[in-house]
Amino acid sequence: AQSVTQLGSHVSVSEGALVLLRCNYSSSVPPYLFWYVQYPNQGLQLLLKYTSAATLVKGINGFEAEFKKSETSFHLTKPSAHMSDAAEYFCAVSDGGGSNYKLTFGKGTLLTVNP
């Protein structure tokens, strides 16, 4: 069974500061990993994904994440926070492609950006 743990349900940073959102996973097979962002009153939007190619993955809006197998981690970072980054972020893991595989989501981290 796969699972995802997001450390910190709420992270607060100042505008211009580094953003670091933590995600650890467990999976019995090589995982595929995703970060989604949810802006208020909207659905989830894919930020980036790891699918066993490069371990450093770049996504939209200046975000990136690094897959570290030894640490079973997939932390999300952005060098300089912007007010528009305020949202809830979800890490998710899949154990494969195909027609009937599922995503397992973490409980989410709410990012607040202070002026």
Place this chain on the structure above:
Amino acid sequence: NAGVTQTPKFQVLKTGQSMTLQCAQDMNHNSMYWYRQDPGMGLRLIYYSASEGTTDKGEVPNGYNVSRLNKREFSLRLESAAPSQTSVYFCATSPWGTYNEQFFGPGTRLTVL
């Protein structure tokens, strides 16, 4: 190209009433999913449909039924709504062979009084 659409956007029900949440996609994806989102709980899978004609239970299926009407449409039915079903419901779709990357609709906010 609308992507994934959900109707209605908002709904208020009384305990015991029934309703159906509709989801439609024009992305030609094979798999479709229903989730509920509650504060502090993340997203929990209710039901999913790997392909037209098949449905399977997810993590929290009790109190719900689904119908995969055709490739485009996947509906979620509450037969007798309970206050515990107050939540935001999301439909998602996924094409085969893409590591299960999922595309989400805008959600339905349901309140059961």
